[in-house]
Amino acid sequence: MAASPSALLRLARPRQWVKNAFVVAPLFFTPEAINAANLVRVALAVAIFCLLASAIYAFNDWCDREADRQHPKKRSRPIASGEISPAAGLAFSLVLLAAAAGLTAAFMPPGFAVYAALYALASTAYSLWLKHISVLDVMIVAIGFVLRVDAGSAAIGVAPTVWIVICTFLLALFMALAKRRDDLARDLADTHRPALAGYNLRFVDAALAVVLAALLVSYLIYTTNEGVIRRYGTDQLYLTAPFVTAGVLRYLQVALVEERSGSPTDLALTDRFLILAVVGWIATFAFLMYGAR
Numbered sequence: 427m428a429a430s431p432s433a434l435l436r437l438a439r440p441r442q443w444v445k446n447a448f449v450v451a452p453l454f455f456t457p458e459a460i461n462a463a464n465l466v467r468v469a470l471a472v473a474i475f476c477l478l479a480s481a482i483y484a485f486n487d488w489c490d491r492e493a494d495r496q497h498p499k500k501r502s503r504p505i506a507s508g509e510i511s512p513a514a515g516l517a518f519s520l521v522l523l524a525a526a527a528g529l530t531a532a533f534m535p536p537g538f539a540v541y542a543a544l545y546a547l548a549s550t551a552y553s554l555w556l557k558h559i560s561v562l563d564v565m566i567v568a569i570g571f572v573l574r575v576d577a578g579s580a581a582i583g584v585a586p587t588v589w590i591v592i593c594t595f596l597l598a599l600f601m602a603l604a605k606r607r608d609d610l611a612r613d614l615a616d617t618h619r620p621a622l623a624g625y626n627l628r629f630v631d632a633a634l635a636v637v638l639a640a641l642l643v644s645y646l647i648y649t650t651n652e653g654v655i656r657r658y659g660t661d662q663l664y665l666t667a668p669f670v671t672a673g674v675l676r677y678l679q680v681a682l683v684e685e686r687s688g689s690p691t692d693l694a695l696t697d698r699f700l701i702l703a704v705v706g707w708i709a710t711f712a713f714l715m716y717g718a719r
Contacts, residue, residue, distance in 0.1 A: 429504070429509065429510040429511070429514045429515075429518070430509070433504040433509040434504075434510070434518055436503075436504055437480075437483070437484050437487060437503070437504045437505065437518060438480035438483065438518075438522070439479075439483045440476075440480070441691050441692070441695065442479060442480075442483065442691050443476045443479065443480075444694055444695065445479070445571070445690075445691065446475040446476055446479065447472075448571050448574040448575050448578070448594060449468065449475050449577055449578035449581075450472065450578060451575055451578060451586075451590065452579040452581075452582060452584055452586050452590075453465075453582055454712075455586075455587075455590060456582070456584050457716055459583075459584055464581075464582040467533075467534070467581045467582055468578060468581055470533055470534065470581075471534065471538060471577060471578055471581040473529070474526045474529050474530055474534070474542060475526075475542070475545070475574060475577065477522045477523075477525050477526035477529070478522075478523070478526045478542060478545060478546055479549075480522050481526065481546075482519075482549040482550065482553065484515055484516075484518050484519035484522065485516070485519040485550065487503050487504070487505045487506065487515060488519065489553050489554060490506075490553075491505045491506050491512060491515075494506035526542070526546075530542055534581060535580060535583070537583075538577050538580040540580070541573050541576045541577035541580055542577055544573055545570060545573040545574070545577065548566055548569060548570060548573065551566075552566045552567070552570075557621060558620040559621060559624075560621040560622070560624025560625055561624065563602075563606075563621045564602035564603055564606060567598060567599075567602040568595050568596075568598035569595070570598070571595070571597075572591055572594050572595050572598070575591060575594050576591075587654070589644060589645075589647065589648035589651065589654070590648075593644050593645050593648060596640050596641040596644060597641055597674075599637050600634065600638055600641060600674065601677070601690045603630055603633050603634050603637060604634065604678070604680075604681040604690070605689075605690065606622070606625055606630055607627065607630045607631070607634065607681050607682075607685075608681065608685065608686065609622055610622065610625060611685040612685075631682070634678065634681070638674055638678065641674065642667075642670070642671060642674070645667060645670050646664065646667055648663075649663035649664045649666065649667060650663075658714070658715045660714050660715070660717075662714055663711070663715075665714065666707050666710045666711045666714070669703050669706045669707035669710060670703075670707060672703045673700055673703035673704060673707065676697070676699045676700055676703060677693070677700065680693060
């Protein structure tokens with residue numbers, strides 16, 4: 427029986443595409459690079475990463491189909507539930523991957539192709555093996571976000587600042603650790619996710635505190651860095667720090683107090699406090715950065 431369009435759409439996990447907003451970050455932080463051509467390139471870059479991400483999600487579900495059938499929520503995924511056969515799921519993944527590769531070869535610069543390929547290789551290795559190794563699993567997730575930023579930079583021919591790369595890595599690492607804490611709080615068996623055997627609540631809570639502190643300090647250094655101040659023509663970027671602090675503290679509250687940090691994407695799309703913090707940060711940063719020009 428052929429897979430239904432709705433099942434294929436769920437296999438692609440379009441809600442997760444919000445993560446590809448990080449591809450847009452380099453253009454947002456480079457006002458002088460904003461023009462029609464770069465807007466088109468970045469839009470295409472986002473579309474390519476959406477295809478890549480969906481290809482990886484489909485491949486991951488194909489790899490995990492047996493384990494997902496034992497999971498209280500994941501057993502409803504299209505391949506695990508039988509809505510899509512394993513062969514059809516794998517074929518769908520390859521089609522998406524081929525589409526992403528074709529668009530990259532036809533329209534994107536070589537530098538973007540390198541970062542997109544690295545993202546695909548790292549994500550595939552994660553699905554096959556690396557997600558079973560504690561600590562390395564969350565590191566690979568965080569690196570995936572950095573590669574998105576690097577790819578967005580390559581698409582418009584600019585170099586990301588070291589502070590943007592550091593803050594992106596730390597923010598993604600913070601969210602990945604919060605996800606592992608949620609898995610532990612829900613008492614998921616390490617037979618489903620072997621990497622959980624290398625974690626406990628004390629370790630994850632300590633790691634969250636360390637990463638959160640590093641993230642906030644790095645962001646404050648970024649907003650008060652003399653080179654950044656000269657680049658944007660304002661010494662008031664520190665005014666965006668309260669929004670960053672409020673956002674990460676809210677995420678920490680969700681993880682530690684409410685214990686429902688399972689899906690960063692769902693939180694980003696549904697938690698009003700987080701949404702207001704993100705919108706406030708974007709609006710304030712844009713006003714300070716573009717208003718000074």
